[in-house]
Amino acid sequence: MTGTETPSAVTRVRLPSGELSIDVQSGSPWKLDDLLGFGVRRNPKRGYLLVSRVLGKHVPVSPLTIRAAHRALARQLASDLPGPLLFIGLAETATALGEGVAREWGADTKRTDFTFLHTTRYRQRGELALGFQEPHSHASSHLVYRPAGGEGQRHFAHARTLVLIDDELSTGATLENLARGYMALNPQLERLLLVSLTDLCPRHGELQAALDLPTLSVSLLRGHLSFAPDPAYTSPALPPVSGNDSDKTPLLAAVSARNGQDATRSPLLDAALDRLLQTPAGQSVLILGTGEFQYPPYLLALRLQLARPDLSVFNSATTRSPVLVWGQIGHALSFTDNYRDDIPNFVYNVAPGGYDQVWIGHEGQATLDPQLLTVLGAQALRLA
Structure with missing residues (x-):
């Protein structure tokens, strides 16, 4: 990857798929x-x-x-x-x-x-x-x-x-x-x-x-x-990304922002924070959200960092978005989604062993792929 800024504030980035140009407005x-x-x-x-x-x-x-x-x-x-x-x-x-x-x-x-x-x-x-x-x-x-x-x-x-x-x-x-x-x-x-x-x-x-x-x-x-596509570039095949359109209510949180509700008052979130507050000093902690379920895991990470400034806390989330390992994406893990759609999901830039602790926040009965937990040495946390 190469990125160069000209005096006109245009950034050009050469990707395998073509050239991206971004003209940033001053101010x-x-x-x-x-x-x-x-x-x-x-x-x-x-x-x-x-x-x-x-x-x-x-x-x-x-x-x-x-x-x-x-x-x-x-x-x-x-x-x-x-x-x-x-x-x-x-x-x-x-x-x-x-x-x-x-x-x-x-x-x-x-x-x-x-x-x-x-x-x-x-x-x-x-x-x-x-x-x-x-x-x-x-x-x-x-x-x-x-x-x-x-x-x-x-x-x-x-x-x-x-x-x-x-x-x-x-x-x-x-x-x-x-x-x-x-x-x-x-x-x-x-x-x-x-x-x-x-x-x-x-x-x-x-x-x-x-x-x-x-x-x-x-x-x-x-x-x-x-964006100017490179005509010589062929995109890799897109993996299955659409679900089976079945009713997911039994898997989803009973209280959810999908329904305009506040899921941040969940006692599960409070219990998870109490548990993570026992983390030994100086450790690095990654809290992952899962797919659409991102805000409660983020809030848990924020509350932990504010309560324990001696920890290095990070937050990210899994996704169904398929991306190449290139540029800002330095590492990728693929696993089975947790909503029974039988499609691949991914977590990016989280290499095994990169953190002292990895916690994966999920909702309802949407259970996580055991292989993902094993590879990352992670523990699951139901937060809503």
Whole structure:
């Protein structure tokens, strides 16, 4: 991999699949190198991957770094946004990011007239509100369920401000599809906010005109992205990435952000923290989330690090996203998913023996592949 910055702030990165160019706008709150590395998807739809250094998904990072990113985004959102508000995070990558931004905004503003939920790729009992497509994704179909609680249902039905959160914004197509689906359900919507770690979308004006809705974008870095595929490159075969579309309710947490509920008050989370507080001083601890289930494991990692500054705590998560070992992706493990879809899942940049302790947080009855636990010397923690 080679990356060079010119005086015009254009970064060019040569990947096996082609050349990526990112033109960073001056005045962006964070630097490109602080936010991103680069990788190659095993996906013929898109040959590159922007690998976040602050997300806690493909790269293990300190939960303090993750919290700093959540706070930096939340503090760009006005405190007087028209309410009620509906925050929606995109599965699977931005479930923790979305919830983190929503909860940090709520803590800063002291407002309670909002609900956070995230999209899902798992069918479950409950009222399905809408489905939409993520065109470039390896698994393109998303589902949005109506919140289970009364207040959440009211916020969903009557939101005046819709806040959509994803890790990156490149074409805007996915969030446009979601916004259109929601606007068809709620004609009272007055404002749309698009929140991302990196906003590289060139069509904001077009998007606002197409939706006919005041639209604001909030990010830590803004610019434009272009990718020139190498015609000689052939993408490796895409492994199975779609589930069996069966009802996953028996496997999922009874209280979940998929349903607009707060899973962070779980006594399981408190018990896990009590257990991890017994860790010997000076050890390195990795806490992994699983797929869409990311925020409670992140919160556990954050609480542990705050309570035990003598430990080196890291947070990341497993994923169904197939990526090559190249560039920012230095190591990959493949294992069987824990939602009985019989598809491969992956954990990146977590080599066996790299941490004194590895804990894998999961939900409900979604049991982990024993081989993954064995290879990493990890222990499973049910957190919701």
